Amino acid sequence: MGSDAAMSPKITVELLRQLRQAMRNTKYIAEPIQAYIVPSGDAHQSEYIAPCDCRREFICGFNGSAGTAIVTEKHAAMWTDGRYFLQASQQMDNNWTLMKMGLKETLSQEDWLISVLPENSTVGVDPWIIAADQWKNMSKALASAGHSLVAVQDNLIDAIWMDRPTRPSTQLLTLGLGFTGLTWQDKMTALRSKMAERKISWFVATALDEIAWLFNLRGSDIEYNPVFFAYAIVGMNTIRLFVDIKRLAVPTVREHLQLDTPSKVELSIQTAPYESVFTELQAVCASLGPKEKVWISDKASCALTQVIPKAHRSPIPYTPLCLAKAVKNATEIQGMKMAHIKDAVALCELFAWLEKEIPKGTVTEISAADKAEELRSQQKDFVGLSFPSISSVGPNGAIIHYRPLPETNRTLSLNEIYLLDSGAQYIDGTTDVTRTMHFGSPSAYEKETFTYVLKGHIAVSAAIFPNGTKGHLLDSFARQALWESGLDYLHGTGHGVGCFLNVHEGPCGISYKTFADEPLEAGMIVSDEPGYYEDGLFGIRIENVVLVVPAKPKYNYRNKGSLTFEPLTLVPIQAKMVNTDLLTQKERDWVNEYHRQCRETIGAELERQGRKEAMDWLIRETQPIA
């Protein structure tokens, strides 16, 4: 999972000078501000963002998926997490201080601001880009130290960004029942029944993947994420969709949304321009009865959240759409399975090809990633990649969200570990898989650490746990074998995966960070991806996408029922990398059963597609280990 990783630092002297000038410019703010926060998201708090929203990257050079920059009159600092320490340190020049989140000695943004700011300072931020909950925390912390947080309506990065791209408005794709399992009308009715249950009059949808899921529409406004820029406001008898109106001219879209012939009045969609959400929400709020409540995600933008008067605002950590979307229905599960079979076919083909080509010394990280994309694109209903492929050789593998660039591009060889973390969007589902391979003879140490990672992967995948268990309680299972040898990895173990939607989605996940995750439920889909990284040497990660399914252990305590995982990803795990002496019999059985499934399911599809070389590779790679 990753994004661009330009490895020469961006020169930011002049940009910082301009930004600091803007921070004092009364054209934008009544009084000069002493610090300006540049979060990484867009107005929808998307993780992946369109080029026009890459403001944090523009100002500091670091282009990972998570990070916040803060510029004061004298300092410039950027916070990111363990996945990106190396990448960020390489992409930023020495005007910037890298703040390594998760390390004990690293100050939080609030504490850092308090430590560097002069008394009674004012800190500015674009209220559309900062989430309401972050605004609240930051504002409170600053106030406690005598400073204040203010909303700067004009974005100061945009003010100095001369060639800023325009906001995309791509063609909309309508999805039928065969892909979604539920019509958008069904989803709307379910949403309203959740609203009625909690006595909620209005719901404001701001997350792009939730809006795409609700309306059974997809777009391509953001690379790798099949979403489109929109907002929706849903009342018990009203549906308002805010989107670039030009996009609705297409007959299939008009018909899908029943724009011209609504079946019932409460399912009639009123459309309005994307930008009008602010004033329309103001109008809705102006007409609220005294007890009426409006649901909005507590991660929605501060700007939109604050439109709703506090007495009417009911912020929620996870919206009903987020929760409904996470539990895949039978059609979606079937689609995800199909997508993973096609994806495995492409990867088997790729690995067979790599084996043949690598000895020639002509395959690079970039050409391997391109080949993977080419092979995936031959599969039915392929749409695009689900994130930039992390194709990394040797030391590059230790950069957790690495993306190969011409200046960093290494050649695959028989001497170094190759880590490929990649995935695709198919109309029936989204994939995300990591395999770590050695095409020569791995060292004992490489095999040892790979085996610990494999043990962690299996411990999660084979875990049986009670219904109602939250994913974060499974995280340590993935680390146990590494911890025993004094090793660890600085990222979470798993994330929710959308169905032809974002490859990262809430509300479930498997992480040592105790965020407010919702309990795992049958039908949820998450990744299982422990790793081990040795800076400057190699990276190891083994990732499957897994489906939460009911388990049937011997007993059933308090009739709670149990759950476990079923791998959707069916790509062989390289046996050559395993030190089988370190595996228990149970773990060996797991590997052999997994490979049996790969052979059976992917073998049948390779056969059907007549892909002989990949088939031979699959047969060989799925031989039982002793």
Next chain:
Amino acid sequence: MGSDAAMSPKITVELLRQLRQAMRNTKYIAEPIQAYIVPSGDAHQSEYIAPCDCRREFICGFNGSAGTAIVTEKHAAMWTDGRYFLQASQQMDNNWTLMKMGLKETLSQEDWLISVLPENSTVGVDPWIIAADQWKNMSKALASAGHSLVAVQDNLIDAIWMDRPTRPSTQLLTLGLGFTGLTWQDKMTALRSKMAERKISWFVATALDEIAWLFNLRGSDIEYNPVFFAYAIVGMNTIRLFVDIKRLAVPTVREHLQLDTPSKVELSIQTAPYESVFTELQAVCASLGPKEKVWISDKASCALTQVIPKAHRSPIPYTPLCLAKAVKNATEIQGMKMAHIKDAVALCELFAWLEKEIPKGTVTEISAADKAEELRSQQKDFVGLSFPSISSVGPNGAIIHYRPLPETNRTLSLNEIYLLDSGAQYIDGTTDVTRTMHFGSPSAYEKETFTYVLKGHIAVSAAIFPNGTKGHLLDSFARQALWESGLDYLHGTGHGVGCFLNVHEGPCGISYKTFADEPLEAGMIVSDEPGYYEDGLFGIRIENVVLVVPAKPKYNYRNKGSLTFEPLTLVPIQAKMVNTDLLTQKERDWVNEYHRQCRETIGAELERQGRKEAMDWLIRETQPIA
């Protein structure tokens, strides 16, 4: 770990009538209130409380250590957690609804109030009894539904409680360097340096164990907890101790606190009556400079917290005393080890005696607990029990915090499992140990579940984990074997343990609940106590107190260092209850090494004390398992 468990329900019709009358009585409140909250704590938010503070028990009959009662005009409900479901259901009459916390269908107190209250209701609570953070959450939730939370200065339970006991004021015990490792003056200096570090002018100590620890004093105001009712306010040059002044008349106490001959002005203690803390804190706050900050625990009473103006208030989840107290120094560790050796001697003696006596049919839960207390009291520096012994036979073992009473008292036999969870206070340390034994022939099912619990106990105790790991990340290790068979237990796995202080202390613990625990550090002491409970049949729990110590695994990732646990409890785990086929070789090795330590360390002390029968029992019970 538990408290009284009277098994016939308390009749509360008349009490509820009186309380509801008080809720409308303008003698106590300006306007009638529609609901009254009775939390379980005292003004110090103690877990164990003095009889005068047992208000929740008085009103509903339930006397477990955790629970909140709420009475409205029509309803009465009481929230408690899984440890107490059975006990609470037996102690409360049908005027009360038991609200089972942790179950998905159970409404929170806030949601329940909102669901039953008429519009615009007022909910009352004693501001001294409710913690500031709970007040905040409750107040906010009620406000969001149009209700309001108000502070009722006169406690309404006290108003109807005719024979309410007086507040205890027991003799104070001074502890010398040989027990504490640090003088109170050293601790004060360390506290002030933490205050200076964070630019804090004043610190208000409200937790009784923190005050006892800070001043190296102990009392016996609360049964099982060697604490005394007091508050302290510490400034950079001032120390104010609020305590019943009579207690300070004793020469040893006066000398210990240097009340008559302070060495330095900043270490001179000003004493004042316990009740005057409110007005004294008001006086301190009135004299604060504009930027001065006051530290107070966010769990301190709402009443005291709100004395500090918001601009000066700096609430913290864990005070510097709580954090310093949790990491035991070398003297305290040595003391804890000594206490555990003496405790193990008493338990070996007890189990040898039980083996002999049980066949006669004369030993009951109560007499076994009494015998355990008698044997412990023979040990040097014994002070008392650290909590009411949970001495439970067969089905009583499934009541997690059971305490035998005449009407529930079962006879120990060769047919039922016996669970003893008990501990003591010695001047050098606090103990807490659970052993589950069968004196006849356990069934295959009993052995199977015992073995899963043992596997969980070992998985935690033998875990190696990176420095900085929080205890909650280890909780699932304790459950893995149970989960695999569809079993679980509804309580946390471990709690911090004080040194001749409270048997439950923060800020660390091992629990599936993601509270804000602090990372584990070498020197911290916690319990490791997974269990399994079959309602109506039996209970199993295996508990050791363990010390966090550095570990030396093969590698050292990023020089972070690793930690593991060293058992302080050294009492054999009954091999007869173990199905050794279910253990791995590693687990068998752990058991044998543990028993070797028991034999070596406790054997030496039994020898020294000339306790021959216990010695024979120990030798037999510590034979290696195959």
